[in-house]
Amino acid sequence: APIRVLVLSASLRADSLNTRLAALLARLVEGTGAVADAVRLADFPMPLYDGDVEAAEGIPPGARALCERLDACDAFVISSPEYNASVPGVLKNAVDWVSRVRPQPFKDKQALLASASPSMVGGNRGLWALRVPLEHLGTRVYPDMFSLAKAHEMLQDGQLSDPGLQDRLGETVSSFLSLVEADTRYVCLQRR
Ligand code: FNR
Numbered sequence: 001a002p003i004r005v006l007v008l009s010a011s012l013r014a015d016s017l018n019t020r021l022a023a024l025l026a027r028l029v030e031g032t033g034a035v036a037d038a039v040r041l042a043d044f045p046m047p048l049y050d051g052d053v054e055a056a057e058g059i060p061p062g063a064r065a066l067c068e069r070l071d072a073c074d075a076f077v078i079s080s081p082e083y084n085a086s087v088p089g090v091l092k093n094a095v096d097w098v099s100r101v102r103p104q105p106f107k108d109k110q111a112l113l114a115s116a117s118p119s120m121v122g123g124n125r126g127l128w129a130l131r132v133p134l135e136h137l138g139t140r141v142y143p144d145m146f147s148l149a150k151a152h153e154m155l156q157d158g159q160l161s162d163p164g165l166q167d168r169l170g171e172t173v174s175s176f177l178s179l180v181e182a183d184t185r186y187v188c189l190q191r192r
Contacts (some may be wrong), residue, residue, distance in 0.1 A: 003034040003180055006073040010080035010091040012042045014050060017116040024159060025106040025114060029077070041094060044085040049096045063097035068151040070105035072100065075180040077173075079114040082126025092139075093150050095133050107138035110183065112176045114146040116155065122147030 004028070006028060008024035019040055026036035042099040046062035048055060058066070070076065080091055098105055113130060115123030124147035129140050146169055148154055153161065 001183060003075065003161050003177060004073045005029045005036050005177070006069055006076040007036050007038045007182075008076060008078045009040045010078055010088060010094075011039075012040075012090060015150075016040075016080050016081075016116070016192070017118070017155060018079040018114075020150055020155045020158075021151065022077070022114040024155070024169070025079060025112075025173060027158070028170050028178065030178050031170070034177055037073060039066075041090060042093065046097055047164065049093055053137050054100060059097060059101055063094065064101075066094060067098055067101045067105045070109070072124050073109070074110075074184055075110040075177075077112045077114065077176075078125070078130070079080055079116060080114055080126060080130060082117055082123030085125040086129040087126055090114050091130070092133065095137075099133075099137055104137055106134060108140070110140045110142060111175070112142045112144075112146075112150070115153035116148040118152045119151060120149050122149035122151070136149055142179070144175070146172050147172060 007022050007026040009016060011018040011021040017106040022038060026038040029036040044062040046060045081088055083089070095106075111134060113127045116128050117123040124145065125148060127145045134141055148160070154165070160169065
């Protein structure tokens with residue numbers, strides 16, 4: 001069976017640069033023969049985490065739906081904006097809700113992190129901050145992260161206007177997926 005990869009854009013806004021980068025990442029994933037499930041965090045509306053809401057109503061439907069999509073994938077990719085040099089609150093909130101579910105959907109999954117920003121830093125500090133809760137939850141975050149600076153200029157017609165950078169992104173995705181594939185095969189052998 002092909003590798004299934006959830007590709008999540010962590011921006012809620014309609015004209016998001018990260019949603020555009022996520023679409024490009026999903027296309028690169030499919031180019032390797034894997035199956036991409038491209039979603040936006042906006043597809044999974046959920047309230048702010050509140051222990052009283054959880055006690056009274058359980059996990060909200062939006063968070064449960066995100067968990068189901070995570071459970072259905074072998075690995076995931078997140079393209080997230082950087083807000084104030086860190087993780088956007090909406091993404092951290094989603095991670096916090098998902099972390100309440102057992103078995104833990106983030107545990108033992110491999111993840112590739114990407115960011116897009118109109119700035120020169122490309123949102124890389126936000127990805128370092130995102131590693132902390134994901135690694136805490138047992139996600140194996142791919143060492144190489146992809147941060148796209150000047151994303152409003154670089155993302156043209158569904159690809160990167162710099163061919164060298166476009167190649168590098170393609171190589172990052174295929175290296176990540178070969179690791180996922182090796183891992184999936186190893187797990188299959190163990191289960192025999
Ligand atoms: C930003 N932005 C931003 N950019 C950046 O590179 N570093 C940063 O620390 C921040 N901080 C920040 C905080 C807040 C509250 C907002 C609203 C924005 C700019 C951000 O990169 C830009 O709005 C992107 O376009 C957001 O990503 P999407 O929505 O286009 O995917």
